[in-house]
Amino acid sequence: xxxDAPIRSVFADDPDMATLIDEFVSSLxxxxxxxxxxxxxGATEQxxxxxxxxxxxxxxxxxxxxxxxxRIVELAIREKRLDDAHDAAQDLIRLCTRVxx
Amino acid sequence: MHKGLIMNSVDxxxxxxxxxxxxxxxxxxxxxxxxxxxxxLQHERLEIHGAINAREGLVMARELQxxxxxxxxxMEDMNGxxxxxxxxxxxxxxxxxxxxxxxxxxxxxxxxxxDQGAVDFVTKPFEVVELKARVRTAIxxxxxxxxxxxxxxxxxxxxxxxRAYMDQRLAAEVDEARRHGQPLSMILCDIDRFKHxxxxxxxxxxDLVIERFAQILSGGRSSDVACRYxxxxxxxxxPSTTAIEAEEVANRYREQLEHIAWSDHPGLVVTASFGVxxxxxxxxxxxxxxxxxxxxxxxxKQGGRNRVVVSAPA
Numbered sequence: 350x351x352x353d354a355p356i357r358s359v360f361a362d363d364p365d366m367a368t369l370i371d372e373f374v375s376s377l378x379x380x381x382x383x384x385x386x387x388x389x390x391g392a393t394e395q396x397x398x399x400x401x402x403x404x405x406x407x408x409x410x411x412x413x414x415x416x417x418x419x420r421i422v423e424l425a426i427r428e429k430r431l432d433d434a435h436d437a438a439q440d441l442i443r444l445c446t447r448v449x450x
Numbered sequence: 451m452h453k454g455l456i457m458n459s460v461d462x463x464x465x466x467x468x469x470x471x472x473x474x475x476x477x478x479x480x481x482x483x484x485x486x487x488x489x490x491l492q493h494e495r496l497e498i499h500g501a502i503n504a505r506e507g508l509v510m511a512r513e514l515q516x517x518x519x520x521x522x523x524x525m526e527d528m529n530g531x532x533x534x535x536x537x538x539x540x541x542x543x544x545x546x547x548x549x550x551x552x553x554x555x556x557x558x559x560x561x562x563x564x565d566q567g568a569v570d571f572v573t574k575p576f577e578v579v580e581l582k583a584r585v586r587t588a589i590x591x592x593x594x595x596x597x598x599x600x601x602x603x604x605x606x607x608x609x610x611x612x613r614a615y616m617d618q619r620l621a622a623e624v625d626e627a628r629r630h631g632q633p634l635s636m637i638l639c640d641i642d643r644f645k646h647x648x649x650x651x652x653x654x655x656x657d658l659v660i661e662r663f664a665q666i667l668s669g670g671r672s673s674d675v676a677c678r679y680x681x682x683x684x685x686x687x688x689p690s691t692t693a694i695e696a697e698e699v700a701n702r703y704r705e706q707l708e709h710i711a712w713s714d715h716p717g718l719v720v721t722a723s724f725g726v727x728x729x730x731x732x733x734x735x736x737x738x739x740x741x742x743x744x745x746x747x748x749x750x751k752q753g754g755r756n757r758v759v760v761s762a763p764a
Contacts, residue, residue, distance in 0.1 A: 369489050373482065398479075401524050405553040406482035408575025409490075416575055 355449045358411030366411070367450070373410040374450040381445040384422060385438040388431065396434070397426040403441075418444045471495045472589045475514055477507030477533065478522040478551070483574070487520065490578045494585070504528035508536055511543045517589045521568070523552040523559060531566060538567050541622045545599075547592040549584060551576065605678040607657060608664035616677035616685060621736050623675075623689050627729050634729040635696035637686040638743035639667075639703070642721045642755040644682035651715060659720055666706045670699060685743070693728035693760050700724040700758040708756065721756035723747060733761070 358374075360366040380403060387396035400422040407415030418441040425434035474496045476487050484500040491498055499514055501507035504525045511519060519537070523530035530550060537543040549570040550563045560571045569588050572581055603615035611619070620636070627634035641647075641663060648656035660682060667676035667684055675687040686703075688696050704724060712718045725747030727733060733742045746761040753759065 366489075369485060372485070398524070398526060401553055402480040402482060405522075405574035406480060406486065409483070409486045413575070 353447060356412065356414055356444070356447045357449060359413070360411035361450070370410055370450045373406070373412075374448055377415070377445045377448055378442065381438070381442040385435070385442060388426075388435055388438055393426055393431065393434075396438070397423055400426065400438075400441075412448060414444060415441075415448065471497050472517040473497045473499070473514060474518050474520065474585065475499045475501065475507065475510055475516040476520040476551075477501045477504060477511075477525075477530075478520070479503050479525045479527075480522070483522070483551075491582065491585070494582055496585070504530075504533045507533060508543075511537060511546060512540065515542070516546055517592060518547045518549060518585060520551045520572075520585075521548050523550060523554055523563075531562060534563070534566050534568060541618075541625070545592070545596065547588040549588055551581075605664075608661055608678050610664050610668060610684070611675065611677040613677065613680055616675075616679065616687070617736070619675055619677075620687055620739070623687055624729060624734075624736055624739065627689065628734065632690050633692045634739075635688040635691045635693050635726060636728075636739055636743045637688065637696055637700045637703075637724055637726050638679065638740075638747045639684050639686075639700070639722050639724040640747060640751070641682040641707075642723055642751075647720065651718075655712075655714070662710060663707055663720075663722065666703050670703070674699070691728075693726055696726045696728065697758055697760050700726050704756065704758060723750035723755050724758040725750055725761065726758060727761035 358366070358370045360370060380399065384396050384399045384403075387393070387399065400419045404416050404419035404423055407413065407419060418437070422434055422437040422441055425431070425437050472495065474491070476484060476498070478484060478500070479502055481502065484502070488498050488500070499510060499516065501510045504527050507519070507521075521530045521533060530552065534548055537546060537548060548568045549572060550560075550568050551572045551574060552559070553574040555573060563571050569591065570584050572584055603612055604610070605612045623634055626632070641659060644656065644659070647659060663684065664676070664678065667686055670676070670686070673689055677685050677687070679685045686699070688699065691699070704722060708719060708721050710720065712720070725743045725745065727739055727742040727746055729739055733739045742761040746759045750757050750759040
């Protein structure tokens, strides 16, 4: 799959999930960007909590890639590798821009 | 709140509870998870509630008395392990089944959660069918445990709560009343000349008297808790009730027993004596409130029986 290919939810064919996935997707880029903002502001614990929440929720909405990318951000923050966390947050934002419902 | 009389020794409410919709409380600081849980569990027989932080969750757990709590570990105001400890240390919440639902993949976190009293651990992101099955299993196990525990606290002859339950319940009610500054009263009562009735009319009649008196005590207000204290002695715990109100309740019990027509023994009048006390200065512990009620009962007996005596404030 090309790096810019759209990412669809694994539950995309479930009509019952449509509204829920739409809501998740519509707020996703903002959530990912907020993580980066918090890191830039030095609010690393807030950034970690947000990454942790996205890690927990991504797969549930059918986006395991979001869970994986958020996990990398959270781990880097936990291990105080803040440069890596910054890069991982940017990767997460790029990934989220590809997510579509 | 359980009423005193348990028909056929098993609380019908407990049976109904097994088939009724269960109550689930999710404590998680991610609103994404709350939305997902609510949606994914909507077709289960569950009444779903959510708390967005740990402190709110603890308050809701006490108020709602859920069958099961889904508890996140990593929350900003308090971590899930501390929440679990608080739940387990509170008599009102200690029996609620807790399932951790967390993004952590650390084996030691899972071990710690289970060792602390959680019944299960689900890793986020969760498989919906697995989560549903685990919730169902936790609710089923918890309800069966509750029924077993309840049966062990029921008096076989009367179906009332037994002494062991009364000790535990009185302690919880005293705590609750002190916490909220609410009145709490207690009635201790004893069937008059019971040994005489038993010896004179036979043990089956003695048992009948005890059963009928138990029915009277359990037929009071739904918030009152009637227990068989031992032999022909009973007690009723009356939450949110002053001694004056409890005295009225006791007098109603007294009159009902006095007016029973015993078909096999026409003209026989069976009576009981009552000691009433209220939580207050000098009577602010389980031991002291029991002692005060016992002293009042003693005075009722000494004063000629078939009467209610209220313990004077210290």
